[in-house]
Amino acid sequence: MPANTRALRLRQLIDDDASLRLLRAGDTAAHAAAVMALLAEHLGGEERRLGSEELHERLDADLEQLRAVGFELKNSARGYVAQWRTAGFLVRRASEDARGETYELSSHALLAIRFLDDVEAPRQSATESRLASLAAQLRQLAIDTDPLSQRRLERLRRERERIDAAIISIEAGDDEPMAGARAAERVRDLLAQAAAVPDDFTRVRAEFETLNAKLREKIVESDASQGTVLDDIFRGVDLIATSDAGRTFKAFTDLVLDPAVSGEFEDNIDQILERDFALELTAEQRRALRHFVATLKGRTSEIQGVATEFARGLRRYVESQDYGRDRVLRGVLQEAMQHALAASEVVKPYQRLGFDLALTGVALKSVGVLRVHDPSEFDASSEVTMNETGVADLAALRAQARLTEIDFDELVEQVNSVLAEHPTATAGEVLAQFPASQGVASVVGLLVLAAVHGVVDEETERLIWAGTDGVERAADVDQHRFVGRIT
Numbered sequence: 001m002p003a004n005t006r007a008l009r010l011r012q013l014i015d016d017d018a019s020l021r022l023l024r025a026g027d028t029a030a031h032a033a034a035v036m037a038l039l040a041e042h043l044g045g046e047e048r049r050l051g052s053e054e055l056h057e058r059l060d061a062d063l064e065q066l067r068a069v070g071f072e073l074k075n076s077a078r079g080y081v082a083q084w085r086t087a088g089f090l091v092r093r094a095s096e097d098a099r100g101e102t103y104e105l106s107s108h109a110l111l112a113i114r115f116l117d118d119v120e121a122p123r124q125s126a127t128e129s130r131l132a133s134l135a136a137q138l139r140q141l142a143i144d145t146d147p148l149s150q151r152r153l154e155r156l157r158r159e160r161e162r163i164d165a166a167i168i169s170i171e172a173g174d175d176e177p178m179a180g181a182r183a184a185e186r187v188r189d190l191l192a193q194a195a196a197v198p199d200d201f202t203r204v205r206a207e208f209e210t211l212n213a214k215l216r217e218k219i220v221e222s223d224a225s226q227g228t229v230l231d232d233i234f235r236g237v238d239l240i241a242t243s244d245a246g247r248t249f250k251a252f253t254d255l256v257l258d259p260a261v262s263g264e265f266e267d268n269i270d271q272i273l274e275r276d277f278a279l280e281l282t283a284e285q286r287r288a289l290r291h292f293v294a295t296l297k298g299r300t301s302e303i304q305g306v307a308t309e310f311a312r313g314l315r316r317y318v319e320s321q322d323y324g325r326d327r328v329l330r331g332v333l334q335e336a337m338q339h340a341l342a343a344s345e346v347v348k349p350y351q352r353l354g355f356d357l358a359l360t361g362v363a364l365k366s367v368g369v370l371r372v373h374d375p376s377e378f379d380a381s382s383e384v385t386m387n388e389t390g391v392a393d394l395a396a397l398r399a400q401a402r403l404t405e406i407d408f409d410e411l412v413e414q415v416n417s418v419l420a421e422h423p424t425a426t427a428g429e430v431l432a433q434f435p436a437s438q439g440v441a442s443v444v445g446l447l448v449l450a451a452v453h454g455v456v457d458e459e460t461e462r463l464i465w466a467g468t469d470g471v472e473r474a475a476d477v478d479q480h481r482f483v484g485r486i487t
Contacts (some may be wrong), residue, residue, distance in 0.1 A: 018088030018108035023115070025087070034071050035080075038062055039089060039105060040113045048202075049104040051095060057073065071293050107203040162378035183277040191285055204303055212310040216317065220326045246307065266293050350371055406445040407438060412486050415449065419485050427480045428461045440473070450480030457481055 014020050025035040042050060042058055050058075059077035066073055075083070081103065084090045089109040095102050096351075105113070146152045241250065269289055272278060278286065317323055347353075416432040418425040427446040436442035443465055450456070457479040464474045 018106060019112040020114075020264055021087055022089050022109055022112040025089075030071055031073070034066055034073060035084070035089075035114060037114060038080075039084070039109055043090075043103070043105045044110070044113050049102050052081070052092075052101045052103060055103050098105065105202065107206045110202055142214050180277055181280070182278040183275065187272065187278070187281060187289070188285070191288060205306055208246075208303070208307050211246075212314065215314060216323075219323045228277055233358075241307065241311065253304060257297070257300065262293055262297070269293070310446075352425050406441045406448075408445055408449070410437065411442065411445045411449060415446070415482050416485050419482060423483075425482050426461055427482075428481070431463060431465055439465065439468040443475075447477065447480050449486065452481055453484070454480060454482040 018169055022036065023032065025032040038059060041062070042055060056077040059080065063073050063077060063080075073080075081090065085092050085103070088106055090103050091106050092101050092103055139155075143152055143159075146155065260383045269292065273286060273290065281289075404444075415425065415430055418430050418433055422429075427443075430446055431443070438445075443463055458474050459479045461479040462474055462476050464472065466472050
């Protein structure tokens with residue numbers, strides 16, 4: 001490919017691709033870093049979709065923290081979300097569970113975030129597990145694609161001989177199981193491959209949405225002599241499922257939803273997590289491995305529902321004859337464009353025509369911005385009550401304080417009084433001589449004092465006290481003993 005052709009193609013790609021736009025979002029590198037961090041934190045982890053209000057609330061809190069450490073972020077969360085949706089970083093959809101809208105990352109945004117993750121923490125390019133996995137896949141591919149059955153048999157026999165030799169080695173006790181750093185490294189490599197699978201679902205959904213739009217476009221643009229798409233839909237053909245993307249996803253779905261495959265998958269995961277080397281994995285890695293099958297099933301079901309809804313929508317679009325009106329509108333628009341093209345030869349685009357055209361559109365606003373006028377809000381006819389201030393009652397203030405805070409001064413005096421007669425005293429012995437004047441608050445205060453100024457024995461002790469309501473209560477606790485005067 002000539003350099004100039006490649007340069008033009010890459011310039012177009014850089015201008016149009018949303019993932020590249022996200023990498024250079026904003027005017028500065030700091031702004032791009034803030035955008036990437038916010039999107040990855042709230043929509044790039046286990047939570048892939050959030051309601052609009054919840055997303056706005058979370059982003060507003062993070063924006064305040066980012067501004068406090070020097071990031072210049074002048075817009076609000078609602079304004080940034082609108083910008084990111086327009087730029088192709090976010091996808092907005094109607095909520096299926098309740099009224100409102102949800103946001104999720106676009107496939108382009110996921111690609112940009114994963115790219116930066118790899119740059120920040122690059123994976124090891126040459127590992128034993130990666131080479132072993134590649135060798136196993138190449139070996140199986142060579143067997144499956146060999147056109148000569150004799151060679152396939154020879155390869156399978158050699159594979160059987162290798163397995164038999166391994167069995168003999170294990171039976172003789174000469175083979176040690178993989179463990180330690182090697183096993184942990186292989187699990188991490190598997191997790192690195194598995195991390196890309198949930199992102200693939202987003203790309204599959206985007207492919208189905210693009211395919212649905214292209215099929216509708218073909219229906220509108222095709223004439224009576226080229227109605228292949230229409231004929232297929234009328235015959236009941238599911239064009240979404242029979243597309244390349246649909247067939248690929250169906251093969252993946254059949255494998256994920258196969259009870260035998262998923263059951264074996266989960267059993268293997270449980271066994272791996274019980275091994276000693278699993279302790280070398282982080283809590284997040286173990287959680288991702290344990291929930292991997294459930295995540296696959298949930299996202300698979302979601303994409304299946306999307307594909308089914310697109311197929312039903314296409315069929316309704318055709319059977320209701322709505323495409324006929326769209327064809328008429330398309331014809332009118334093309335005719336107007338032809339007249340405009342002819343007029344452009346004699347009339348400049350900026351020439352005043354002296355004709356005012358009233359726009360048919362109206363400015364749309366949310367119903368939420370409207371407020372009903374309530375005259376009672378402005379009614380000041382009631383008289384203002386004046387309350388005279390008085391002298392504070394010290395006893396009442398003390399009583400109020402005892403309702404909200406533990407009286408430690410009183411408890412210290414009681415403990416010291418008991419210790420004046422005995423060398424040591426437990427919390428129960430103090431309560432027996434001085435009943436809990438504040439109910440359970442006095443009991444808690446005694447235990448706190450004993451934990452700080454005394455010792456806690458292994459024996460248990462029953463504490464009995466009367467609550468502020470006069471009802472007697474009891475609790476068994478570790479024996480808390482005071483061993484010296486509290487100063």
